[in-house]
Amino acid sequence: MSESTTATLEAAARNEQSVKLSMQQALNRALDEVLAADPKTVVFGEDCGQLGGVFRITDGLQAKHGETRVFDTPLAESGILGMSVGLAMAGFHPIPEVQFDGFAYPAINQIVCQIARMNYRSRGKLPMPITLRVPSFGGIRAPEHHGESLEALFAHVPGLKVVSPSDPHDAYHLLKYAATRPDPVIFMEPKSRYWQKGDVDTADGGTLTGARIVRPGRHLTLVAWGAMVARCLQVAELAAEDGIDVEVLDLRWLKPIDAEALATSVGKTRRAVVVHEAPLTSGLGAEVAQLITQNCFDTLKAPVERVTGFDVPYPSGDLEDEYIPNIDRILLGIQRVLEYRRG
Amino acid sequence: MAEISFPLPDLGEGLIEATVLEWLVSPGDQVERNQPLVELETSKSALELPSPQAGKVIRIHGAPGETINVGEPLVVFEVPDNTAGIVGTVPKDDAPKRRVRLSAVLDED
Structure with a gap:
């Protein structure tokens, strides 16, 4: 088989995996797949369960994966992130959500003083494989604390990794990647880009580290x-x-x-x-x-x-x-x- | 199009149910956010329940006189896929507008 034929066939194979998704759909699909692949994964936050999230990112996941794996929390970010620490200590892989960027402030103690340094503090005995999803940045005409950009704050904390996708393809793959890291990752979703569609090659994410x-x-x-x-x-x-x-x-x-x-x-x-x-x-x-x-x-x-x-x-x-x-x-x-x- | 169910919300004060007095919207109606949907009566008071969002009402649950528990479906909305978020608006991807023109002379050394 000639080289070009092989390339064409590979491209065709890849194309079958290429779908047009909005970032909201891409993130939903990524969470669905992570939940299916890893029984230790739990997804939770305000309105994440029954409602499916105010941006529909967790839409349908509770019905599919059950109320013990996708669930609602009280309106208390310190509790959401504090619980994430305990779950991670017990061997779970939490994917908590703070509903909006500005809602992370009440949980700064849990993020900075616990999640970011538990691995260091325990000499590696208590890693924190937590992916904290934060719908971030502005542009949707929402009220106060719904349009802020906290990346510098998070990036300044030793022990945290911070990532922000810009399109559906990267959102799908970076979320799946972040969810399988042994370290805490702050996953900043650009909420003004949730609804625009783009090609997602589900089979080939490309390089997921770096710029x-x-x-x-x-x-x-x-x-x-x-x-x-x-x-x-x-x-x-x-x-x-x-x-x-x-x-x-x-x-x-x-x-x-x-x-x-x-x-x-x-x-x-x-x-x-x-x-x-x-x-x-x-x-x-x-x-x-x-x-x-x-x-x-x-x-x-x-x-x-x-x-x-x-x-x-x-x-x-x-x-x-x-x-x-x-x-x-x-x-x-x-x-x-x-x-x-x-x- | 996407369907969004609006269950009877927790009305506070430990109330667990409410009785439908009168529907203020019908299936097929286009409603705005905060538009009154239904008049309800609880053991404490009668109240008008505002819509949590804009959208088209496609189903309503509970005839006048019927009691609905908190958390049970009350209204189902139909919304376009790309406006299914509950908070905020979806930015329009307009053609970019500019006033500034670049006028630099590049020295390609």
Whole structure:
């Protein structure tokens, strides 16, 4: 059989595994498969059981896997995460949900002081294989505490891993991957991207560690994660109209950050803008900028720019579009980098 | 389209059931969030139950006079698949709009 025929057959085989799913459907399917494959997995949180989650991520899972494996909890995040610690100690693989980003604050003690360091504290006797799902970021006109970006907070805690998918394919595979890690993973789901459909190759997830180039380009690297990846892809298309070839790098893992991928991309493009929804000061963009500067200082054409939310509490829905980096603000960030000349 | 069941919620004060007095919507009605769905009577009071979401009512459970337990189905809504979230709205994927044009001269050294 010729090489091309083999490749075609493999592609056909892969295509059979390729389905169009929304991120909501992809995450639901991933949880379903994890529950089926691993009897130690338990899924729980506010409205996760009977209702199937306010975003339908756990829809139908209780009916299929039973009330002892998919269940509702009281409205108490400290209890949800405290129970996760106990379940993990007893050999379970908990996949708790805090219903919204801002609801993680009441459970910070359990996340930071217990989940993140129990493995260390017990010299490896009590690992915490917990995947904490956190519907994250803004963009859906929801009330306070429903649109925040806590990645810098989580990433600052030793012992936690932090990941955020940007499309259905990655959501499906990264959730399955996270759920089988021996360490606690904070899984930040971009809630404004739950309903857009995309191709999911269920058979082949590709590389699930590190960052991913979602659009190659020559002149400048846009670094983003979660919901901002889609916006940066739009910006890249618009920049192309002006003759600027933008590379978009989806960071995916926010702890640990793929410094090598940043260095490779910016080493080539020599310019970088990092985009996030979280406030500017002490945001993850600062960490990204430092890693790029550390590794690409000699070749950088300009200081790394940051286009971010503002240093204010996340605003109400009416002001969301002013707060979240929009296309023009990202384009202006690109323009500042392109205009920079060494003094 | 997706179906979402709205069971009789916990009405507080330890109440475990309510009696249907009058339906304010019918199957086929399009309702908005917070629109009154049904008038109920409990052992404490009569109350109008607001809709938890927008959607089309496709089934209602309990004729006037019938008693429904907390947690039992009350209303089933039909909603488009892509608006099945209960909190917030689904952002529109509009064609990107721009005002800023890039005007840089690249020196390709």
